[in-house]
Amino acid sequence: MTTTTDLATADPTVHAQRDLLRLATAGSVDDGKSTLIGRLLYDTKSVLADQLSAVERATAARGGSEAGAVDLALLTDGLRAEREQGITIDVAYRYFSTARRAFVLADTPGHVQYTRNMVTGASTAELAIVLVDARKGVLEQTRRHATITALLGVPHVVLAVNKMDLVDFDEATFRAIADEFARYAGAIGLTDVRAVPLSALAGDNVVDRSDRTPWYDGPTLLEHLESVPVGRDAHAEAFRFPVQVVIRPRTADHPDYRGYAGRIASGAVRVGDDVTVLPSGKTSTVVGIDTFDGPLDEAHAPQSVTVRLADDVDVARGDVLVPTGETVTDGADLEGTVCWLAERRSVLGARVLVRVGTRTVRALLREVNARLDIDTQTVEVWDGIDTQYTVDATDTSSDTAPRALTLNAIGRVRLRLAEPVVLDDYATHRSTGGFLVVDPADGTTLAAGMIGPTLLDRLTPTPPPSAADDDWLAGAGI
């Protein structure tokens, strides 16, 4: 057995090459998710002696498991309320690493009432682990996790077929589950799916290769996590630079310095590139890319830099630098798919704030024109028209307010913005196509959204009836 550990990376030259993979897991305790994460942490030597002894004490205090074995699930145990209820409520972040890669794992609960937490964890993940119990196969919950993964545009998916020890490591059982999932995943647009047969409890194929699955010649879960390609081809992506702050030192050393600080959201930029400031449309040329460590000739996502321009154009926080010549969609009519995150339901006509990139603008919720039933993967289309401008915040029942989105609902909305913003389609611009809907009164994040009118439809294996689709198009064409 070989175990890769962080110990191997005390050599700084090895560590200097190491990159970072952000991943998310969705599942419930029943699927063995906590045990799987505990196993990853334990077998990569990411659990230290005092953490382990705390878990040993806790295992014993709760009646214990057999013969001094540690309950690995307790390694991911969180808050008191969660321990008391035996559930995971919130997203927890875990860290482990190998010689080749460091991992940030967003551990999210799997039940439908925690959809918003899954959405949160998936938003920054480059890989999602969808967990199934080999005895149960692909369930409604599995499809829901896959749907959220597809909705948030997570590029890589691992189907972890867990508890293989309870089906005698039967190849046919594994193949049937993997095939069923692959068909479903393909239908909703997930392209990179890898199925791994494993037992989190016993450790088979998690970190160490199992000798009980001789019929499986693929990688172990950790081997796959270490080798899946991360990062993006910056030269194939459009350059986007949301300005965070204007740097104007006005010091004796830098009396006239004026630079625009931000993190490159996508693509790359070189000194000499012609850029356009949106939404003003003013154009200029990049004359400097500055960092504390010295100037760069070229920078790419996700570097944090400060850009200087040739002309004294008006640039402020919230503006976006894009390549001059590229057709970039901007406007004040935002259509997108949202996940509703707040306890209070959506209200048509509500005055809200919309946050896109570094820009926050006032907005009006004009329409909620479709809702996704996440368990049946069907879209219910509502003909959203402006006559639905009824503000009735007192009606909190979702039954009598059918055009409202309630906590964890996924639906399609149209927002009228007070000022234009860059409207990159999330499906092709994952790092700039996301937005938040915020309540201006108390700052509550009401919803998280993805720009683009068609996203929801792609998640339905069977397209909605064409008549309803036409109705919606008519409604949307105002």
Place this chain on the structure above:
Amino acid sequence: MTTEATAPPTAAATAEQSPQRPAQRLTQLDALESEAIHVMREVAGEFERPVLLFSGGKDSIVMLHLARKAFWPAPVPFAVMHVDTGHNFPEVIEYRDATVERFGLRLVVASVQDAIDDGRVVERPDGSRNPLQTVPLLDGITAHRFDAVFGGGRRDEEKARAKERMFSLRDEFGQWDPRRQRPELWDLYNGRHKPGEHVRVFPLSNWTELDVWRYIEREHIELPSIYYAHDREVFLRDGMWLAPGEWGGPRAGETLETRTVRYRTVGDMSCTGAVESTASTVADVIEEVAVSRLTERGATRADDRASEAAMEDRKREGYF
């Protein structure tokens, strides 16, 4: 920041490709650095009166270094605040004052001793002042009307911290309510808050202890000398080596002896333990941390051992 391509190119590589063409992925440390700088700039863009908590500990020193990078060539655009337990390592106070002087920072001190003198807090029977920092911290935030407070907390430190957000909303009593946390998606941090509320911001959320040390090495960041091996008179209590002082020891039955030690965290001197170590350079420390079998809090913080939910309870009350 460095990308792979900014490493000294070999002759063959220089001949074949432009040395300016960067690699298209960042190394782990570059990714963490860029994320932290992004978070700090978001705070500068969204808040009126941010402050950076600066204890002279390694995490706050790394935060300050990142702040200097984020706004260069402009100076750091916010004040630093030290919550002073009064049980200080002299080396750390020297470091704090030298740093403030060197970078022209505005230092605000929130004093536990003052709070005890005023009767706002009461000294604990065990003499530890780490848990007493919450009151002067909150009073300092209120008095200076700080609306964003940078802390060096990391999610790998402890299980309650594992659920902490980058932007963590606190009510007017400074309380953290894990059930009321805002979902945090992509890199869109929502810092809006009502008057009287403030936001704690943790730019090092995704760093581990080893990442912090590797970054200190890479960036040649100077630390207070107590982080490196030195001879010190210490006594053993509850399996930890503590330094003597007017406030807490040694008691009867505890004997002073000289050991070669270093500190993994900086806190109230009366309850922050030293570890026996010969690590006298950053590289030595990295090697030691990489093979360590104890977390830094488990090894050296008596107050964090108190109960399974010690940190969760203190965070709810408004602790760092």
